[in-house]
Amino acid sequence: MARLEYIKKQYPRTRRVHGNWYLSSYQYKFNVKRINQCLEHLRMGELVGLKCRSCNTVSFPPRLICPKCLKMPDQWIHLRETATVATFSGTYAKESGDTEIRPYPVVAIRQDGADTTWLANLPEGFDFFKVYVGMPLKIKWAEDKKGDFSDIEYYEPIEDPSIEMNKKEEAEN
Amino acid sequence: MGVQPVIVSAGFSEHASKRSDVNMAELMNEAIEDALSKCNCTIDDIDCFINGNMPAFEGANIPELWMTDHMGAKNKPFMRVTTGGTTGGSIAIAAYYAVASGLYDTVLATAFEQQSCGSTTVGLSSVALGEVSIYLELGYDYEKLRRNMGAGAAIGVGAYQAVNYMRRSHCTEEDLARVVVQNRHNAAKNWWTHLKMPNYTIEQVLDTPYISYPLRFGMVTPASDGSCAMIYTTEENAKKFTDTPVFVNGVASVSNETAIVTSEAGGVGQIDPCVQLGAKISAKLAYEQAGISFPEKEIDYAEVYSPFPNQELMWLERLGLFEENTAHIQYREGITAPDGDLPVNCSGGVNSTNAIGASALERVAEAALQIMGKAGNQSPKEIHTAIGHGWGGALNLITLSVLADQSRRKYKGGI
Numbered sequence: 001m002a003r004l005e006y007i008k009k010q011y012p013r014t015r016r017v018h019g020n021w022y023l024s025s026y027q028y029k030f031n032v033k034r035i036n037q038c039l040e041h042l043r044m045g046e047l048v049g050l051k052c053r054s055c056n057t058v059s060f061p062p063r064l065i066c067p068k069c070l071k072m073p074d075q076w077i078h079l080r081e082t083a084t085v086a087t088f089s090g091t092y093a094k095e096s097g098d099t100e101i102r103p104y105p106v107v108a109i110r111q112d113g114a115d116t117t118w119l120a121n122l123p124e125g126f127d128f129f130k131v132y133v134g135m136p137l138k139i140k141w142a143e144d145k146k147g148d149f150s151d152i153e154y155y156e157p158i159e160d161p162s163i164e165m166n167k168k169e170e171a172e173n
Numbered sequence: 174m175g176v177q178p179v180i181v182s183a184g185f186s187e188h189a190s191k192r193s194d195v196n197m198a199e200l201m202n203e204a205i206e207d208a209l210s211k212c213n214c215t216i217d218d219i220d221c222f223i224n225g226n227m228p229a230f231e232g233a234n235i236p237e238l239w240m241t242d243h244m245g246a247k248n249k250p251f252m253r254v255t256t257g258g259t260t261g262g263s264i265a266i267a268a269y270y271a272v273a274s275g276l277y278d279t280v281l282a283t284a285f286e287q288q289s290c291g292s293t294t295v296g297l298s299s300v301a302l303g304e305v306s307i308y309l310e311l312g313y314d315y316e317k318l319r320r321n322m323g324a325g326a327a328i329g330v331g332a333y334q335a336v337n338y339m340r341r342s343h344c345t346e347e348d349l350a351r352v353v354v355q356n357r358h359n360a361a362k363n364w365w366t367h368l369k370m371p372n373y374t375i376e377q378v379l380d381t382p383y384i385s386y387p388l389r390f391g392m393v394t395p396a397s398d399g400s401c402a403m404i405y406t407t408e409e410n411a412k413k414f415t416d417t418p419v420f421v422n423g424v425a426s427v428s429n430e431t432a433i434v435t436s437e438a439g440g441v442g443q444i445d446p447c448v449q450l451g452a453k454i455s456a457k458l459a460y461e462q463a464g465i466s467f468p469e470k471e472i473d474y475a476e477v478y479s480p481f482p483n484q485e486l487m488w489l490e491r492l493g494l495f496e497e498n499t500a501h502i503q504y505r506e507g508i509t510a511p512d513g514d515l516p517v518n519c520s521g522g523v524n525s526t527n528a529i530g531a532s533a534l535e536r537v538a539e540a541a542l543q544i545m546g547k548a549g550n551q552s553p554k555e556i557h558t559a560i561g562h563g564w565g566g567a568l569n570l571i572t573l574s575v576l577a578d579q580s581r582r583k584y585k586g587g588i
């Protein structure tokens with residue numbers, strides 16, 4: 001890559017003093033009441049979302065409060081194991097075990113049956129240039145389940161019938 | 174309706190990646206001096222101060238404790254406003270209400286950021302650490318989360334918006350590069366900006382590597398040090414202070430859901446990150462107050478908050494200036510150039526200069542200066558009505574100020 005040139009002005013330097021912040025000293029609190037039920041189902045290999053009785057919005061992972069109507073959703077419903085890519089990006093990172101910087105896909109997915117998205121993982125080494133919005137995925141469960149999000153090992157891409165349909169449509173036109 | 178607020182002046186400090194010659198207070202002082210020098214107003218005329226910046230980015234959470242001397246604010250009412258990326262936009266709105274309510278006659282609205290003082294990583298961590306900790310507690314793998322969040326910070330949200338926007342509008346990476354080139358060329362003609370690149374080309378942009386797909390290194394906003402100051406006053410006082418008053422006819426700030434994480438690891442309600450309902454509502458509210466029924470015809474100039482080029486296209490559509498999915502075509506035809514039909518970001522925009530807390534105030538300031546005819550890169554077009562937009566906060570606030578060279582024609586509703 002060629003160096004990008006821009007008009008730069010040099011400013012004289014004043015004295016500097018160093019300081020430090022210790023972010024690890026903070027403590028955060030969160031309500032586990034609802035998420036715990038979801039995690040219990042994950043341990044059994046089931047997916048459940050929380051439905052708001054007032055507006056029928058289903059959240060997965062469950063949300064404590066419905067942002068639309070400010071009601072407490074309390075109806076648990078079972079969700080399918082399939083999902084679609086809602087949005088994605090690719091990032092370049094050097095992780096432990098990597099010898100050089102590698103591209104990694106980052107996807108936000110929508111579980112079929114839910115009205116919300118969340119950050120999920122694709123199989124290791126999946127080429128993100130092959131990811132597209134609307135790509136169908138299916139859950140790959142972890143071998144031994146612990147009752148937390150790590151029970152979903154990753155989402156596996158599955159066959160997309162719409163690609164064939166689009167091709168057919170194009171050929172017909 | 175209360176008092177009609179008027180902008181009489183706006184000033185800036187020089188922006189750079191490292192303003193190593195000044196500290197926060199001195200940096201702030203530069204913008205205030207510049208704003209006062211552009212009108213007949215002195216520091217004694219100021220009745221109230223409103224200041225803000227992105228918390229924690231400099232490692233000083235109440236920087237005003239250090240700064241009042243350099244701002245001339247001793248023994249005067251002082252208010253701190255901070256809403257992350259939209260801090261500047263919220264300050265502009267706070268100043269508007271301080272005057273409109275009749276509480277104060279003349280208000281100095283200031284914002285600054287000196288990112289070279291601190292670490293952006295620590296700053297962002299202090300914003301997201303609560304959420305991240307919960308995800309880790311619930312069994313998310315640290316490495317994967319760090320990667321997801323790395324792409325999920327401001328640039329990631331920009332990247333998500335870009336992916337979905339490009340899918341909807343069929344705009345190409347070349348279109349994104351064209352937006353960047355226009356911004357950096359504009360910045361080169363403006364005295365206070367950071368990335369002045371008069372010879373930047375689309376090929377050079379497309380030659381740089383991806384940071385977060387589809388955004389390349391040459392497309393993204395820099396981290397700048399800089400400050401901005403604006404003077405708001407009443408119509409009566411404005412006659413004493415300046416010959417070129419700018420009337421603030423409508424303001425709005427609307428929140429919208431972020432595109433990455435919600436509280437307590439729940440699902441995110443915003444499925445398509447480029448829909449931006451918040452921007453549409455914000456525009457509706459502000460235009461209604463200003464008596465604007467046809468924004469695409471009535472607005473002559475736009476300063477939109479776009480750290481990433483796809484956002485500039487997206488905001489112009491969502492704020493009603495172009496039809497949906499057509500903004501990139503307007504750029505190809507040069508409509509948005511300084512001498513085009515609708516000049517956009519003649520200042521160079523956030524894409525060329527980003528002192529986070531000050532960025533959204535700088536949009537309002539530049540929009541006002543374009544109406545006054547005093548901007549660094551003045552558009553040759555006659556500008557009557559302009560907008561200054563802001564985006565950010567918890568990645569979800571949309572602020573908007575509608576400015577004009579005359580007071581509002583009609584006002585529906587009331588305060």
Ligand SMILES: [Zn+2]
Nearest residue numbers: 052055066069
């Ligand atoms: Zn509801």
